[in-house]
Amino acid sequence: MQTQSEIGYNSKIEGDVVLTTVDAALNWFRANSVWPMPMGLACCAIELMAVGASRFDISRFGSEVMRFSPRQADCMIVAGTVTYKSAGFLKRIYDQMPEPKWVIAMGACASTGGMYRSYAVLQGVDNVVPVDVYVGGCPPRPEALLDALMKLQKKISTQPVLQNITALHLLDKKEEVAA
Amino acid sequence: MTALDQAQKLKARFGDLIAEPTEFRGEISLKIADAEKIFDVCSFAKTQLGFDYLVDISSVDNYGEDPRWTVVYHLRGLNHGAELRLKTDVSEEKSELPSILGVWRTSNWHEREIYDMMGIRFSGHPDLRRILMWEGYPYFPLRKDFPLAGKPTDLPGVAFTKPAPLEGGPFVTFPSSAGAISREPRARTPEE
Amino acid sequence: MAQVQDIEIRDSAGRVAKAVDDLPDIQGDRMVLNMGPSHPATHGVLRIVLELDGETITKADPDVGYLHRGDEKIAENMTYTQFIPYTDRLDYLSPLANNVAYALAVEKALGIHDKLPPRCQYIRVMCCELARISSHLLGLGAFAMDVGAVTVFLLVFTEREKIYNLAEAASGARLTTTYTRIGGLMRDIPPTWCDQVRQFIKEFTVALAEVEVLLTRNRIWVDRLRDLGHISKEMAIDYALSGPNLRGSGIEWDLRKKQPYLCYKDLEFDIPVGSVGDCYDRYLVRMEEMRQSMRILEQCVNKIPGGAANEIKEPVNIADGKVTLPSKEKVLSSMEELIHQFMIVTEGVNVPPGEVYFGHENPKGELGFYINSQGGGVPYRLKIRAPSFVNLSILGELMPGAMISDVPVILGSLDFVMGESDR
Numbered sequence: 001m002q003t004q005s006e007i008g009y010n011s012k013i014e015g016d017v018v019l020t021t022v023d024a025a026l027n028w029f030r031a032n033s034v035w036p037m038p039m040g041l042a043c044c045a046i047e048l049m050a051v052g053a054s055r056f057d058i059s060r061f062g063s064e065v066m067r068f069s070p071r072q073a074d075c076m077i078v079a080g081t082v083t084y085k086s087a088g089f090l091k092r093i094y095d096q097m098p099e100p101k102w103v104i105a106m107g108a109c110a111s112t113g114g115m116y117r118s119y120a121v122l123q124g125v126d127n128v129v130p131v132d133v134y135v136g137g138c139p140p141r142p143e144a145l146l147d148a149l150m151k152l153q154k155k156i157s158t159q160p161v162l163q164n165i166t167a168l169h170l171l172d173k174k175e176e177v178a179a
Numbered sequence: 180m181t182a183l184d185q186a187q188k189l190k191a192r193f194g195d196l197i198a199e200p201t202e203f204r205g206e207i208s209l210k211i212a213d214a215e216k217i218f219d220v221c222s223f224a225k226t227q228l229g230f231d232y233l234v235d236i237s238s239v240d241n242y243g244e245d246p247r248w249t250v251v252y253h254l255r256g257l258n259h260g261a262e263l264r265l266k267t268d269v270s271e272e273k274s275e276l277p278s279i280l281g282v283w284r285t286s287n288w289h290e291r292e293i294y295d296m297m298g299i300r301f302s303g304h305p306d307l308r309r310i311l312m313w314e315g316y317p318y319f320p321l322r323k324d325f326p327l328a329g330k331p332t333d334l335p336g337v338a339f340t341k342p343a344p345l346e347g348g349p350f351v352t353f354p355s356s357a358g359a360i361s362r363e364p365r366a367r368t369p370e371e
Numbered sequence: 372m373a374q375v376q377d378i379e380i381r382d383s384a385g386r387v388a389k390a391v392d393d394l395p396d397i398q399g400d401r402m403v404l405n406m407g408p409s410h411p412a413t414h415g416v417l418r419i420v421l422e423l424d425g426e427t428i429t430k431a432d433p434d435v436g437y438l439h440r441g442d443e444k445i446a447e448n449m450t451y452t453q454f455i456p457y458t459d460r461l462d463y464l465s466p467l468a469n470n471v472a473y474a475l476a477v478e479k480a481l482g483i484h485d486k487l488p489p490r491c492q493y494i495r496v497m498c499c500e501l502a503r504i505s506s507h508l509l510g511l512g513a514f515a516m517d518v519g520a521v522t523v524f525l526l527v528f529t530e531r532e533k534i535y536n537l538a539e540a541a542s543g544a545r546l547t548t549t550y551t552r553i554g555g556l557m558r559d560i561p562p563t564w565c566d567q568v569r570q571f572i573k574e575f576t577v578a579l580a581e582v583e584v585l586l587t588r589n590r591i592w593v594d595r596l597r598d599l600g601h602i603s604k605e606m607a608i609d610y611a612l613s614g615p616n617l618r619g620s621g622i623e624w625d626l627r628k629k630q631p632y633l634c635y636k637d638l639e640f641d642i643p644v645g646s647v648g649d650c651y652d653r654y655l656v657r658m659e660e661m662r663q664s665m666r667i668l669e670q671c672v673n674k675i676p677g678g679a680a681n682e683i684k685e686p687v688n689i690a691d692g693k694v695t696l697p698s699k700e701k702v703l704s705s706m707e708e709l710i711h712q713f714m715i716v717t718e719g720v721n722v723p724p725g726e727v728y729f730g731h732e733n734p735k736g737e738l739g740f741y742i743n744s745q746g747g748g749v750p751y752r753l754k755i756r757a758p759s760f761v762n763l764s765i766l767g768e769l770m771p772g773a774m775i776s777d778v779p780v781i782l783g784s785l786d787f788v789m790g791e792s793d794r
Contacts, residue, residue, distance in 0.1 A: 119441055123341070321444055349449075
């Protein structure tokens with residue numbers, strides 16, 4: 001279900017007033033302040049840190065606050081090889097993140113297991129958490145991660161917001177009435 | 180005091196327990212016949228010969244041969260700079276040898292790793308548990324008869340494993356000096 | 372698109388209650404704190420189970436293995452050249468140094484590690500020293516950020532970007548370079564590389580002075596680091612520490628001086644040695660090592676055989692047809708080179724049966740490769756002696772007695788990397 005993602009604004013007519021749908025506005029807020037939770041496991045974590053540093057500034061996308069606590073984060077960036085031993089706590093941290101949440105699988109190891117086809121490596125983090133954007137590369141260049149972030153922003157800005165909330169609200173009400 | 184002199188001193192002390200030192204690329208290796216005496220040999224090397232630094236402990240799986248395990252100790256003396264390699268064999272039925280934790284405390288984690296990867300136990304080790312794989316992992320991964328892709332396990336709450344997609348196995352050449360036909364890269368069973 | 376699989380997570384409150392029953396020596400006032408694998412201050416996935424009495428740590432048990440990828444088993448199924456990319460990812464802060472270490476180990480097994488062409492040796496030394504600066508910088512930056520000095524982190528990354536530019540110019544990749552090959556290098560450095568290194572040295576001197584001003588005489592920094600994590604000489608040798616951890620405790624052991632390899636014999640540099648063995652000493656040792664690395668780089672840039680642009684075409688690979696890939700023109704026209712190319716690519720470099728151990732002075736410590744070969748192009752057993760794995764074993768003895776807020780300081784001063792520790 002696509003929503004209006006454009007914000008209609010004609011300064012001559014409206015002056016300083018912006019007319020838009022609530023969905024579009026909420027999505028605009030969400031997309032431009034994605035707070036990542038860096039699940040930095042291996043070498044990709046170094047490129048993730050480089051993205052946060054001053055050359056490839058991630059804060060111009062609104063994502064400068066790398067929240068290590070899952071309760072305060074929007075997007076989990078899985079950077080590095082996920083082993084079977086790590087899969088348990090990774091899922092646990094993902095579950096602790098509040099909705100809405102997204103996952104970026106950064107690098108070849110997180111996307112598909114990478115070049116480690118061995119007994120101890122989980123062949124892709126999408127075996128345990130649902131992934132929104134996959135970034136290829138070993139490690140991906142910081143520009144690639146920023147491109148992935150932009151794609152994620154585009155995905156976020158087309159997600160219906162209010163319909164979901166009202167639908168849930170109606171569902172709760174139905175259960176109350178039935179009970 | 181070169182490594183060869185130290186090796187000769189060690190052989191003089193322990194006699195038949197230690198074979199003649201072999202040399203390859205400038206390194207001296209000594210084979211110790213009885214794995215049970217490794218603690219005495221190592222403590223002699225540390226206290227009398229000045230080998231105060233244990234660089235590494237490795238294990239080798241001689242699949243198809245008996246004794247199956249070879250444990251390799253790399254010693255170094257920081258004062259005289261000499262390096263020595265000690266090797267002992269352990270048979271598969273026994274799969275156990277004394278721990279040298281009393282000689283060098285660094286062997287704690289090396290021995291835990293060898294137990295985890297190969298399944299060789301160390302008697303006298305206070306805390307022999309898995310270090311790289313999780314507790315309760317049923318296999319010993321570095322053995323030659325364990326496939327690279329791994330075997331499926333299922334430990335609820337801790338982990339699960341599935342075999343990795345290797346599409347018929349790693350196509351690899353054979354580690355030996357045999358003829359080119361046997362060394363052709365293809366998928367191999369643990370025949371070697 | 373893989374299926375999302377469910378992981379059952381057992382009832383955690385019940386598990387904690389059961390754990391309290393199982394642990395007999397937990398007093399009523401001790402708390403077990405799990406400093407979990409996902410923690411900003413643990414420099415990777417390291418889990419430490421701490422037992423606390425108020426704020427003082429009484430027991431610490433590190434739990435590694437969350438990044439165990441099975442490198443050693445993979446090595447038994449790859450030719451020597453095919454394994455080089457895996458060595459990049461061991462200590463991923465200094466991939467050039469790992470590449471050089473592995474290549475030297477295989478070359479020692481072949482018997483050619485002291486017969487490399489001189490230009491190759493100088494380039495490898497420059498790569499090692501750049502990797503050393505890069506690794507110490509990030510260790511320092513992450514360390515300072517955990518202790519609280521966040522500015523240093525950003526300063527550090529600016530300098531590391533310059534090193535990344537150099538690595539990219541030489542090998543094509545920023546982080547995972549895979550630059551060395553058995554018998555030489557992937558390719559020669561571009562003609563402007565040495566000038567870029569000179570420029571980098573000039574700029575880095577200024578940046579290092581800036582970091583020095585921010586940290587070394589800073590009252591807060593010194594107070595937090597001094598007299599903490601004291602490692603005595605006997606403890607350091609017994610636990611087989613290596614690298615700056617060993618030298619911070621006062622032991623003068625550096626593989627570049629004691630067991631010289633490549634062209635370190637012809638270069639002048641000093642080895643900084645600490646005196647007390649606390650965290651502050653290790654920090655000072657790393658700072659000084661970066662200055663010595665710059666000194667080595669300057670000498671190399673001036674003395675490199677063939678000059679910066681290599682007009683006289685000094686070789687970079689050893690001239691042995693069985694080890695180095697022959698040039699493409701010869702392969703496509705001559706039979707012998709064609710066969711060499713075929714054998715080297717499909718079966719790998721033929722290493723004679725035997726075993727070698729080669730230890731290399733990595734920024735984190737001594738990275739050693741034990742290669743047990745039974746002939747052929749694939750090792751029978753490859754053991755990686757990882758400095759971080761060995762350095763971490765000291766945590767169980769180092770932490771008790773310290774306070775919980777000293778944990779990031781101790782971990783940062785040991786400067787380990789989990790990719791190397793777990794392989």
